[in-house]
Amino acid sequence: MESLPLYVTSIVLWLTKELFQISVPSAKERTFIAVKPDGVQRRLVGQVIHRFERRGFKLVGLKLLQVSKNLLSQHYCQLTKKPFYPDLVEYMTSGPVVAMVWEGPNIVQTCRMMVGHTNPAEAHAGTIRADFSLHVSRNVVHASDSLEGAQREIMLWFDGHDLLKWDCIDQSVTSEL
Numbered sequence: 001m002e003s004l005p006l007y008v009t010s011i012v013l014w015l016t017k018e019l020f021q022i023s024v025p026s027a028k029e030r031t032f033i034a035v036k037p038d039g040v041q042r043r044l045v046g047q048v049i050h051r052f053e054r055r056g057f058k059l060v061g062l063k064l065l066q067v068s069k070n071l072l073s074q075h076y077c078q079l080t081k082k083p084f085y086p087d088l089v090e091y092m093t094s095g096p097v098v099a100m101v102w103e104g105p106n107i108v109q110t111c112r113m114m115v116g117h118t119n120p121a122e123a124h125a126g127t128i129r130a131d132f133s134l135h136v137s138r139n140v141v142h143a144s145d146s147l148e149g150a151q152r153e154i155m156l157w158f159d160g161h162d163l164l165k166w167d168c169i170d171q172s173v174t175s176e177l
């Protein structure tokens with residue numbers, strides 16, 4: 001059987017989505033991920049990046065930096081009253097951090113699942129925190145916990161022009177959906 005012309009397929013796809021109100025996750029959703037100082041010290045940066053790459057997500061921003069207390073207090077503004085906050089500041093400013101922005105469908109929620117519970121003792125096997133850490137105060141990575149949080153953190157850590165728009169040629173079909 002001959003295949004339908006592309007424009008017919010596109011119209012049918014569009015009509016199907018409109019009629020059945022199918023919500024397709026945006027392939028452009030972004031999240032902020034950081035390898036914390038303990039992860040960098042333990043040379044886990046490559047393994048963390050590998051997990052998101054092999055899942056199929058796209059890296060759009062990356063830098064290694066020494067975090068200032070000012071940046072950190074804005075990043076963790078909801079935690080400043082917590083008893084562990086002074087230790088958290090000391091930990092997060094103790095050495096370089098690798099800051100990244102990743103892109104893909106449902107990425108915020110998926111990356112949280114891949115990172116695992118805040119406390120590695122409660123994290124499921126197979127998550128980054130369960131596989132690489134033992135204690136909540138040295139839990140290797142940060143991942144944004146909501147869409148709003150991701151947008152706020154990306155703007156805080158990156159200049160817009162440091163984020164690259166590029167096409168994964170192997171994903172051109174899914175990005176059209």
Ligand SMILES: Nc1ncnc2c1ncn2[C@@H]1O[C@H](COP(=O)(O)OP(=O)(O)OP(=O)(O)O)[C@@H](O)[C@H]1O
Pocket residue numbers: 079084088117118119136137138139141142143144145
């Ligand atoms: N009880 C604790 N003792 C020591 N450190 C803690 C404790 N609770 C949280 N932290 C540290 O503070 C960080 C921020 O806590 P938060 O509640 O935001 O967890 P999270 O969202 O899983 O982590 P992150 O925001 O770094 O991704 C934790 O990742 C952890 O490093």
Ligand SMILES: Nc1ccn([C@@H]2O[C@H](COP(=O)(O)OP(=O)(O)O)[C@@H](O)[C@H]2O)c(=O)n1
Pocket residue numbers: 079084088117118136137138139141142143145
């Ligand atoms: N009881 C806790 C809770 C959080 N933290 C640290 O604070 C970070 C941020 O806390 P959070 O509540 O945003 O948790 P996550 O989003 O990191 O999972 C954690 O990742 C830990 O590094 C801690 O040291 N002790």
Ligand SMILES: [Mg+2]
Pocket residue numbers: 145
């Ligand atoms: Mg958090």
